Amino acid sequence: EPEVTQTPSHQVTQMGQEVILRCVPISNHLYFYWYRQILGQKVEFLVSFYNNEISEKSEIFDDQFSVERPDGSNFTLKIRSTKLEDSAMYFCASSDPLELYGYTFGSGTRLTVV
Amino acid sequence: AQKITQTQPGMFVQEKEAVTLDCTYDTSDQSYGLFWYKQPSSGEMIFLIYQGSYDEQNATEGRYSLNFQKARKSANLVISASQLGDSAMYFCAMREGSNAGNNRKLIWGLGTSLAVNP
Numbered sequence: 001e002p003e004v005t006q007t008p009s010h011q012v013t014q015m016g017q018e019v020i021l022r023c024v025p026i027s028n029h030l031y032f033y034w035y036r037q038i039l040g041q042k043v044e045f046l047v048s049f050y051n052n053e054i055s056e057k058s059e060i061f062d063d064q065f066s067v068e069r070p071d072g073s074n075f076t077l078k079i080r081s082t083k084l085e086d087s088a089m090y091f092c093a094s095s096d097p098l099e100l101y102g103y104t105f106g107s108g109t110r111l112t113v114v
Numbered sequence: 115a116q117k118i119t120q121t122q123p124g125m126f127v128q129e130k131e132a133v134t135l136d137c138t139y140d141t142s143d144q145s146y147g148l149f150w151y152k153q154p155s156s157g158e159m160i161f162l163i164y165q166g167s168y169d170e171q172n173a174t175e176g177r178y179s180l181n182f183q184k185a186r187k188s189a190n191l192v193i194s195a196s197q198l199g200d201s202a203m204y205f206c207a208m209r210e211g212s213n214a215g216n217n218r219k220l221i222w223g224l225g226t227s228l229a230v231n232p
Contacts, residue, residue: 033219041224042222042224042225045219045220045221048218048219089157091159103149103161103220104161105151105158106158107156107157108158108159
């Protein structure tokens with residue numbers, strides 16, 4: 001069964017450093033998303049990406065964040081100058097408009113900022 | 115106002131019994147979708163079941179069924195014959211608008227922690 005792959009599964013970074021979280025969505029999917037889940041809290045939408053551009057972003061997704069699809073298969077989330085409060089589980093997801101409930105999530109990257 | 119409300123922070127159920135996890139939602143859209151996801155302690159997000167706003171029948175997927183009451187704006191998850199492996203967090207989520215649109219983010223509830231007792 002096709003799956004969304006996220007790397008790394010865990011990352012520890014120093015406050016102020018830049019991190020890049022990587023995702024390989026399902027190949028025939030057209031919509032890509034990043035969500036985050038702070039430990040013990042609900043899942044929050046960050047950004048959606050369609051047709052090589054951001055289609056929607058939340059108020060959380062400020063200038064510290066950026067997304068890119070550099071090579072047609074990878075979908076990356078970059079966090080510049082990380083803060084302690086960026087510590088969370090980050091989920092990548094992809095979907096296909098022809099599939100009614102075709103949101104497939106990756107296993108997540110647990111980011112810890114120290 | 116919360117768009118997705120899950121009022122049960124924690125639930126317990128005996129193995130082999132059925133359990134209902136509550137979810138109410140708030141939207142002014144006529145077309146929307148409702149989802150349930152399971153998150154075990156390992157952290158991944160597992161899709162369980164989907165209900166479209168125009169679906170007349172309640173969705174079922176194996177031991178999972180969705181009790182969809184549109185007028186009450188509720189979409190409760192029913193797990194029949196609970197198993198120890200069902201112990202996890204369960205999230206209700208909603209997509210506003212039809213699946214054909216570009217604005218297709220999911221809005222999430224706070225989740226319910228389910229513990230299945232042997």
